[in-house]
Amino acid sequence: MKKRKLWISILAGVMAAVMLLSLILSMIPASVSAASSSEIKQQINELKTQKEDLQSRMEDIQSQYEENEDEIVNIVNEKNKIDQEITLLYEQIDNINAQLSAYALLIADKQDELDNAQERMDELNAKNKERIRAMEEDGSISYWSVLFKAKSFSDLLDRLNMIEEIAASDQRRLQEMSAAAEEVAAAQEELAAEKAELELAKDELDATQEVLDAKQAEAQEMLTELIAHSEELTELFEGFELEEEALMNEIAAKEKEYNEAKRQEWLEYMATYTTVAPATTTPTTSSGGTSNSTGTTDDNSGSSGGTSSGSSTWLVPCSYTMLSSPFGKRESPTAGASSYHQGVDLAAPANTPIYASRTGVVTVATSSKSAGNYVTINHGDGYSSIYMHMTRYVVSKGQAVSAGQLIGYVGSTGISTGNHLHFGISYNGTYVNPANYVNLHP
Numbered sequence: 001m002k003k004r005k006l007w008i009s010i011l012a013g014v015m016a017a018v019m020l021l022s023l024i025l026s027m028i029p030a031s032v033s034a035a036s037s038s039e040i041k042q043q044i045n046e047l048k049t050q051k052e053d054l055q056s057r058m059e060d061i062q063s064q065y066e067e068n069e070d071e072i073v074n075i076v077n078e079k080n081k082i083d084q085e086i087t088l089l090y091e092q093i094d095n096i097n098a099q100l101s102a103y104a105l106l107i108a109d110k111q112d113e114l115d116n117a118q119e120r121m122d123e124l125n126a127k128n129k130e131r132i133r134a135m136e137e138d139g140s141i142s143y144w145s146v147l148f149k150a151k152s153f154s155d156l157l158d159r160l161n162m163i164e165e166i167a168a169s170d171q172r173r174l175q176e177m178s179a180a181a182e183e184v185a186a187a188q189e190e191l192a193a194e195k196a197e198l199e200l201a202k203d204e205l206d207a208t209q210e211v212l213d214a215k216q217a218e219a220q221e222m223l224t225e226l227i228a229h230s231e232e233l234t235e236l237f238e239g240f241e242l243e244e245e246a247l248m249n250e251i252a253a254k255e256k257e258y259n260e261a262k263r264q265e266w267l268e269y270m271a272t273y274t275t276v277a278p279a280t281t282t283p284t285t286s287s288g289g290t291s292n293s294t295g296t297t298d299d300n301s302g303s304s305g306g307t308s309s310g311s312s313t314w315l316v317p318c319s320y321t322m323l324s325s326p327f328g329k330r331e332s333p334t335a336g337a338s339s340y341h342q343g344v345d346l347a348a349p350a351n352t353p354i355y356a357s358r359t360g361v362v363t364v365a366t367s368s369k370s371a372g373n374y375v376t377i378n379h380g381d382g383y384s385s386i387y388m389h390m391t392r393y394v395v396s397k398g399q400a401v402s403a404g405q406l407i408g409y410v411g412s413t414g415i416s417t418g419n420h421l422h423f424g425i426s427y428n429g430t431y432v433n434p435a436n437y438v439n440l441h442p
Helices: 002-027 037-137 143-149 153-271
Strands: 322-325 344-347 353-355 360-368 372-378 383-393 406-410 420-427 430-432
Touching: 037 153, 037 360, 037 372, 037 383, 360 383, 372 406
Parallel strands: none
Antiparallel strands: 322 344, 344 420, 353 406, 360 372, 372 383, 383 406, 383 420, 420 430
């Protein structure tokens, strides 16, 4: 891509040089014989034909440029939709993760209940067996004692009923404990099933996220290619403009040469009709005076106002790899982006944490077509800071935040050609250079 741009620049320069050389050569008087007016007129017509062909090519380049800009706008709109879908997807994944954590706690609680119920059943069963064995060993009760120690038949029945009631009571208690344990186990299984469904839903969301990430990367790549193509067309058009200017200058010189040739031809024609040698006259050509006018251009560098508050009160908002775009004048990186940069771009990997640079209150936490997901913090002393192109933000409007608190993650939402944080500072509504307040390395 860079080689292609270099060749285009070289081609445009060569074309301009050729036309300029042609112009210079045309202005040098011929030493052998001057061209006739008809010959010069033919040259002028040829130059005008070249100019018309060049204008046609320029119109074609302009048409391509406009179509390319339309494609850029469409890609930006499509990318903005994908950014919003990814933001919503992150919220859904966070919600499911929270539910999974809650289900894990509930299942753990049910497991504790089940373990306790099983422990009580085992304990009750052991005590029951121990009591029966002890009664038989010390002879306090046995079927023989029931038969031989009963004073009457009714006493015998009473003794048998007592043994049956004790056993039945123990059995009832064991059955109740078993039923309770079964209920706990059933609840545990139900929770586990619901948790499995949530995990399945999370897997589906993860798969969707992979698809959206791929679409976002594709849109990002297309946007980068379209911007590069736009720059190529601009350079080519500028080369054609130089060529057109050279052609116009050459045509003007040729027309001047044509007028002079016609004048000489008229003088020669008139000389054939005179019997007396005409007085020699030296044609005078008035050269246009050069106007020595000087113009001054006022180049406002856009220096920021305000006094630096020092790096001690402003924190670097994220861990970044490079300052990819400084504050102030720049070439617009893409359609819709400003040519005057009202902040700094800090290039960083996707999902790098972003922190509040100073303590304040969140006044904006939303998304837009150009800024993507962004947050604005009012610091209460005339200063505000803004953080753009986030993958997502984790604060809300009206929330108080402290310096160094997590507010979001680095992304490439909005009009952006790569993962970075646009960090801006304003004072009383006017953007100032963040490098005057935060210690930023290049």
